[in-house]
Amino acid sequence: MSLPVLYSFRRCPYAIRARMALFNSDIEVNVHEVSLKNKPRAMLDLSSKGTVPVLLVDDNVIDESLDIILWALAKNDPDNWCSQYSETEKQYAMQLIRQNDEEFKAWLDKYKYADRHTEFSQEYYRQNCENFLQILETTLQSNTHLMSENITLADIAIFPFIRQFAMVDKNWFDHCIYPAVRYWLNSFLDSALFIRVMAKTAETKIH
Numbered sequence: 001m002s003l004p005v006l007y008s009f010r011r012c013p014y015a016i017r018a019r020m021a022l023f024n025s026d027i028e029v030n031v032h033e034v035s036l037k038n039k040p041r042a043m044l045d046l047s048s049k050g051t052v053p054v055l056l057v058d059d060n061v062i063d064e065s066l067d068i069i070l071w072a073l074a075k076n077d078p079d080n081w082c083s084q085y086s087e088t089e090k091q092y093a094m095q096l097i098r099q100n101d102e103e104f105k106a107w108l109d110k111y112k113y114a115d116r117h118t119e120f121s122q123e124y125y126r127q128n129c130e131n132f133l134q135i136l137e138t139t140l141q142s143n144t145h146l147m148s149e150n151i152t153l154a155d156i157a158i159f160p161f162i163r164q165f166a167m168v169d170k171n172w173f174d175h176c177i178y179p180a181v182r183y184w185l186n187s188f189l190d191s192a193l194f195i196r197v198m199a200k201t202a203e204t205k206i207h
């Protein structure tokens with residue numbers, strides 16, 4: 001049987017979180033690095049949405065990063081990113097992820113591309129992003145991770161977006177009033193898992 005194929009883009013936060021889950025779950029896949037300006041026909045034939053990541057496994061197509069994560073964790077969750085939690089805790093994680101994906105990401109895009117959104121200043125967009133950072137900071141002041149002392153699905157799903165936020169104005173982020181968020185982010189950036197999934201290889205097997 002052929003390996004699953006993951007259409008991915010190295011720096012995309014959605015693709016990063018999907019690759020991290022697949023790798024941590026020890027699921028071997030062929031990663032196809034795509035150009036977002038010239039998406040491969042084969043990927044568009046599988047998913048007309050035209051977004052990465054897209055996972056093809058046997059004849060099934062999974063074209064939402066969160067679904068890829070959940071699929072990987074259902075197969076194998078060696079570090080209990082999901083399986084040890086109650087339904088209520090899982091719902092809290094999903095709600096935090098939704099807040100990230102729907103609300104925070106929209107402000108982040110405006111903060112990042114403030115020159116294309118001239119109705120308001122970049123600082124205004126950053127302040128709106130900070131509402132979410134404040135929620136994370138409050139949690140991370142008492143836990144080392146978002147759900148508990150251990151890494152969970154919520155951390156993996158959210159940190160690639162905070163990474164993107166931090167990179168917009170690194171100097172601001174390095175001095176901002178969210179030290180626990182900074183510490184938490186750095187712990188992921190320094191992790192072997194993150195370094196592994198960010199390795200620059202055009203066509204790779206992750207395993």
Ligand SMILES: N[C@@H](CCC(=O)N[C@@H](CS)C(=O)NCC(=O)O)C(=O)O
Pocket residue numbers: 009011012013014015036050051052053063064065066
């Ligand atoms: N909801 C999707 C969003 C994925 C997404 O928007 N990915 C971006 C890259 S970061 C993309 O492919 N954008 C299409 C483009 O830039 O043409 C998911 O979670 O997988």
